[in-house]
Amino acid sequence: MSKVLFVYAKGGPPLEYALSRVAAKAEVHLLVLSPLPPSARDVVTRLCASVVTPADTASQDLVALITAQAQAVGADAVFTPSEYAVVAVADACERLSLAGAGAHCVLARDKRMMRRTWDAHGVSQPRFRSVATERDLHEAAAEIPYPMLMKAAWSAGSTAHQILRGPEDIAPAWARAREVMEESARQGYAELHVAGADADFLVEQIVTGTAEDWFEEPGWGDYVSVEGVVADGVYHPVCLSGRMPTIEPFTERAAITPALLPEDAQRKVVELAAAAVDALGLRTCGTHTEIKLGAGGEMWVIETAARFGGAMTVPQIEDVFGVDVIGMLIDRLLGREVDWPDPGPGSVLGAADAKGAAGSLVVLAVDGSGAPWPDRRLWDFSAVQRSELISTGARLTKVTEHSLPDGTPVPVYDPAAGANTMAALCLLVADDPVTVIRDFERLNDALPTALPPVPATGRP
DSSP states (O other), rough: OEEEEEESSSSSOOHHHHHHHHTTSSSEEEEEEEEOOOGGGGHHHHHHHEEESSSSSGGGGGHHHHHHHHHHHSSSEEOOTTTTTTHHHHHHHHHTTTTOHHHHHHGGHHHHHHHHHHHHHHHHHOOEEEEEEHHHHHHHTTSOOOSSSETTTTTTTTTTOOOOSGGGGHHHHHHHOOOOOOOHTTOOSOOOSSSSSOOOOEEEEOHHHHHOOTOTTTTSSSEEEEEEEEETTEEEEEEEEEEEEBTTTTBOEEEEESSOOEEEHHHHHHHHHHHHHHHTTTOSSEEEEEEEEOOOOOEEEEEEESSTTTTTHHHHHHHHHOOOOHHHHHHHHHTTOOOOOOOSSTBOOGGGSSSSEEEEEEOOOOOSSBBSSSOOBOOHHHHHTTTGSSSOOOOOEGGGGSOTTOOOOOOOOOOGGGGOOOOOEEEEEESSHHHHHHHHHHHHHHHHHHSSSGGGGGOO
């Protein structure tokens, strides 16, 4: 039987889901680089032929560690769904002469290198500049008008994103960004392979998006993501995920499958995504490409990744389209033939191919308009499940791995920390995408009063 070394670090789809899809294709050996979520421990014991947890990965050569473990178990493929381990896994696969994302994987991880590559290939994107000091930020303002967006080059989940509206914002933003990256590293949300990555930043132009020119129904955000796979250097786009509007600065709060874009608009989005992915020279990996939608058909690539979309992106694809993209990628990494979804030239799976819809909601302490809750509340999923908040026939579940235990105070939303301040992640399955959006709108408006208050005596 074929063997796969599964490299686990934080990020990506729930471990229980990803492990089960890999285990259906091969014998699984787990290399643990981040603490295992308690909710997944039973499935790890049941599905994994071996589990290795190194004592101190911070002091080790991560590529050498992955390579040695792959050799020790006789792995035929190495896989990780984590943003923070993709470069190390790609480099290890190169050393092992195994299929993987390839030597150019770092271009899909370091946002500075990514944007320079796209610039060289003429891919539509916001104007940008790499920054390493406060002085660089001041100099960037001569090229990029205020307001501009500062982001960490190696972050994920909108971590350390900050909007700079004038020179007075530079010093506090620079200090806060470094604090957030240090805190993220303590929580395990940090690049595992590249030393000093938490000190790398860039600023970019804030382009003006508009959902109204692209979607017929209200409630959609002004960007989408194209989910896909690169196999032996050939890009296979699978489907589009839609979004609800972000929270300032640009924190995601909900992703919906499928995105209800008209077919001609889908083709244009896929064409731009293909140009962006092809320019990076990836070999065999999942892809997740975010594209901002502007007025008059204008578009800009925000970023791409050499892995599948995180959180519930991949489970939603399987729920809606019946397509197991992780299983397909594992087959290809093992050298097996794969029949990729093929809805037609330049097209992707869409509403006509869908069986219902699915969406994931990030629970943050802001209401439907993005305003902070007036007081502290306790996370309690039973209060969220109230029937009057969910449409008839829809089903809401909690993603345990990404949710605080019931009775835990909901963190105060910190714009600079982004998704690091979320309380929970919920999955909604419904008949159509519009129902998902309307239910999420009701939930966002109801949560500040539906959840129980933090007792006065127990207030942090």
